[in-house]
Amino acid sequence: MIGKWNELEQIQPDVYRMLKNSRIKNRVAHAYLFEGGKGTGKREAALLFAKSLFCEQITEGIVPCDHCVNCKRIQSGNHPDVHVLEPDGLSIKKEQIQTLQEEFSKKAVESSKKLYAIFHADKMTNQAANSLLKFLEEPNRETTAILVTEQVQRILPTILSRCQVISFKPLSPIYFKETLLQNGVSPSNATVISHLTQNLEEALQMNSQEWFAQAQKIMVKLYETLRSNPLKALLYLQEEWFAHFKEKEQIDRGLDLLFLIYKDLLHVQLDKRNQLVFNHLEKVLEHDALLISSQRLAEKMSVILDAKKRLLSNTNTQLLMEQLVLNLQEGSSFV
Amino acid sequence: MRFIIQRDRLIQSVQDVMKAVTSRTTIPILTGIKITATEEGVTFTGSDSDISIESFIPAEEGGDEIVEIKETGSIVLQARFFSEIVKKLPLGTVEMQVTNSFQTIIRSGKAEFNLNGLDADEYPHLPQIEEEKTLKLPADLLKTLIRQTVFAVSTSETRPILTGVNWKIENGQIICIATDSHRLAMRSAPIEGEEQSSYSVVIPGKSLNELSKILDDTTDLIDIVITENQVLFKAKHLLFFSRLLEGNYPDTSRLIPTESKTDVVVHTKDFLQAIDRASLLAREGRNNVVKLSTMDGGFLEISSNTPEIGKVIEEVQTETIDGEELKISFSAKYMMDALKTLEGTEIRVKFTGAMRPFVIHSLNDETITQLILPVRTY
Numbered sequence A: 001m002i003g004k005w006n007e008l009e010q011i012q013p014d015v016y017r018m019l020k021n022s023r024i025k026n027r028v029a030h031a032y033l034f035e036g037g038k039g040t041g042k043r044e045a046a047l048l049f050a051k052s053l054f055c056e057q058i059t060e061g062i063v064p065c066d067h068c069v070n071c072k073r074i075q076s077g078n079h080p081d082v083h084v085l086e087p088d089g090l091s092i093k094k095e096q097i098q099t100l101q102e103e104f105s106k107k108a109v110e111s112s113k114k115l116y117a118i119f120h121a122d123k124m125t126n127q128a129a130n131s132l133l134k135f136l137e138e139p140n141r142e143t144t145a146i147l148v149t150e151q152v153q154r155i156l157p158t159i160l161s162r163c164q165v166i167s168f169k170p171l172s173p174i175y176f177k178e179t180l181l182q183n184g185v186s187p188s189n190a191t192v193i194s195h196l197t198q199n200l201e202e203a204l205q206m207n208s209q210e211w212f213a214q215a216q217k218i219m220v221k222l223y224e225t226l227r228s229n230p231l232k233a234l235l236y237l238q239e240e241w242f243a244h245f246k247e248k249e250q251i252d253r254g255l256d257l258l259f260l261i262y263k264d265l266l267h268v269q270l271d272k273r274n275q276l277v278f279n280h281l282e283k284v285l286e287h288d289a290l291l292i293s294s295q296r297l298a299e300k301m302s303v304i305l306d307a308k309k310r311l312l313s314n315t316n317t318q319l320l321m322e323q324l325v326l327n328l329q330e331g332s333s334f335v
Numbered sequence B: 001m002r003f004i005i006q007r008d009r010l011i012q013s014v015q016d017v018m019k020a021v022t023s024r025t026t027i028p029i030l031t032g033i034k035i036t037a038t039e040e041g042v043t044f045t046g047s048d049s050d051i052s053i054e055s056f057i058p059a060e061e062g063g064d065e066i067v068e069i070k071e072t073g074s075i076v077l078q079a080r081f082f083s084e085i086v087k088k089l090p091l092g093t094v095e096m097q098v099t100n101s102f103q104t105i106i107r108s109g110k111a112e113f114n115l116n117g118l119d120a121d122e123y124p125h126l127p128q129i130e131e132e133k134t135l136k137l138p139a140d141l142l143k144t145l146i147r148q149t150v151f152a153v154s155t156s157e158t159r160p161i162l163t164g165v166n167w168k169i170e171n172g173q174i175i176c177i178a179t180d181s182h183r184l185a186m187r188s189a190p191i192e193g194e195e196q197s198s199y200s201v202v203i204p205g206k207s208l209n210e211l212s213k214i215l216d217d218t219t220d221l222i223d224i225v226i227t228e229n230q231v232l233f234k235a236k237h238l239l240f241f242s243r244l245l246e247g248n249y250p251d252t253s254r255l256i257p258t259e260s261k262t263d264v265v266v267h268t269k270d271f272l273q274a275i276d277r278a279s280l281l282a283r284e285g286r287n288n289v290v291k292l293s294t295m296d297g298g299f300l301e302i303s304s305n306t307p308e309i310g311k312v313i314e315e316v317q318t319e320t321i322d323g324e325e326l327k328i329s330f331s332a333k334y335m336m337d338a339l340k341t342l343e344g345t346e347i348r349v350k351f352t353g354a355m356r357p358f359v360i361h362s363l364n365d366e367t368i369t370q371l372i373l374p375v376r377t378y
Helices: A005-011 A013-024 A042-054 A069-076 A094-104 A126-137 A173-182 A187-196 A200-208 A210-228 A230-244 A248-269 A279-291 A294-312 A317-328 B007-018 B079-087 B139-150 B205-214 B268-282 B332-341
Strands: A031-036 A082-085 A114-118 A143-149 A164-168 B002-006 B032-037 B041-047 B051-058 B067-071 B073-078 B093-098 B103-108 B111-116 B135-138 B164-170 B173-179 B183-190 B199-204 B221-226 B230-235 B238-243 B262-267 B289-294 B299-306 B310-317 B320-323 B327-331 B346-351 B358-362 B365-372
Touching (some): A094 A114, A094 A126, A248 A279, B007 B041, B032 B079, B041 B067, B079 B111, B199 B238, B268 B289, B332 B365
Parallel strands (some): A031 A164
Antiparallel strands (some): B002 B067, B002 B093, B032 B073, B164 B173, B164 B199, B183 B365, B221 B230, B262 B346, B289 B327, B346 B358, B358 B365
16 A cells, blocks of 8 residues: 555655665664555565665655666566575575575675565564574675564564564544545455455455455354354354355454454444444444453453464364364353 | 577577576566667576676677667567476477567567566676776686696685685786685686786676686686776687685685605506595594594595594505604595696695694696695594
């Protein structure tokens, strides 16, 4: 969603100012860590900054032209002095860092500048992170590193201390909802989607997906089963739920939706009805809100978050969901 | 872009530049070959960003027309497919034409291929050459220089700078140094070209190996141009670019001992074969170590002992042994590598004690120096 400097200025004013000043004053740090939630424009900002360093027809000392050879090649991933590293499978492996190190032991191909960007830097294996460490410590002249991550707390502290951390602020869902409405997304969908992502492309894709519409219905049904007949919930999982949520990302999305329902419950309890995501559930939620203490509600929400976290590690998804459903039932928790 | 070209020349050029193209690259455009047609001829470029090879086919050579240029321009084509296609085309001439949106038609006889090309602007730019700043070396001498030094470069990535060969050019002389911190190879040679210019660059060992494969054993002069980031070797119609290594090469001049305590002159072949035999048993043990001791009557005793396998002792007749008695251990592999590069039937080995590095020269030729560090044994 950010393709130009002025858009970055609108969406992330602090980031914009920091990058601009370091570039104009010629005090570009040897390593940056872009940190912030999904869809806050980190990747785009990293590419923009790379372009700004390499662009041939730079204006105002910082704004890249976006149509010179270098800008075009950075955009298409063909610039020989700009290296982009992304997870190979689940993680960034030590070999990838070693190749990068080999590459950087040589002089640049065209100019004297070199830049590398590591996306999802939190997915580096420990060995990879430790190899990178030495590399970060002894930068060559004119080498810039950009590490991009959504989970800054998972970065090794030793790496963190060697980078200039630039925080991308989460966008307000309300602002994003406006954008979605302008793009022709229906109001009910826009509210849900604006809570799930902040990336416009992804949002529009979700909006048009049959799967996503179905997923919302199934998740609401799961919730209703849970409240009316908890014992049936396990059966429901087998009957319908697993047929629809197959991949890990899909389950993750489903858990997000479930979490939003419980969050709505909390909103009802706190009498903040204008913030409801699932408006059509208001009546049901109103009823349920009276039956549950806010402490118990918080517990349930943390159970969902816990399941989300466990999903990232290598778990059996079926067992994970069953455990979640058992824990969400009324009464004492099972596991 | 549109031209008609003779197929055998096309195959030759594509094969040459294919040597630089690798399939495993992070930069997508480098899986392609860049083809540029100008009024003078057609240029092919292949690169893996470390080395780049450019092959030029002139429009006309010796009165014969090789390429008929109809329209100038450039394109990047997938190397894997393009090289296979040109090899199997039916006729002696090939027509290539780029239509709009990088569609490329390759036509020969009745066969017609339509290949999707890529934008040539995306291809890495090779440095512009300033013709006047060139140095010249005959191809065979260049190959020898490489052969005599490049084997000694380090293979470990812990000190990347040592994976290259240091080329120092000053006072009309080129000095090549390679070391992996256990041994060192140094060769000097006179060089033609600009007298005043002086350079010190480090060229990756891998690039030099590739270069030496591409060059023919002729006495044709090769132009060498050293730029900020790359070094260029220019043969007839063939340009070889290599990136340089970043950093300063360690100062090696103080490592080479100037005086010696024991001087041995020995027949190269006999000595090499004896070391080779001794290493048969040593190879199994750690470090591949053989032991050398001076004996009375001008003999050298070469021995190796691996307790679990057995031992070997051999005496080698030398020409002369001057100076102190000596017992020294060293790696047989390093010694054989060094001996294989030396020219001349006899060599002089200069020792300065059992714990100090020793130097090997050809008897009458001081331009090449091989230095080996001994191994400490008890």
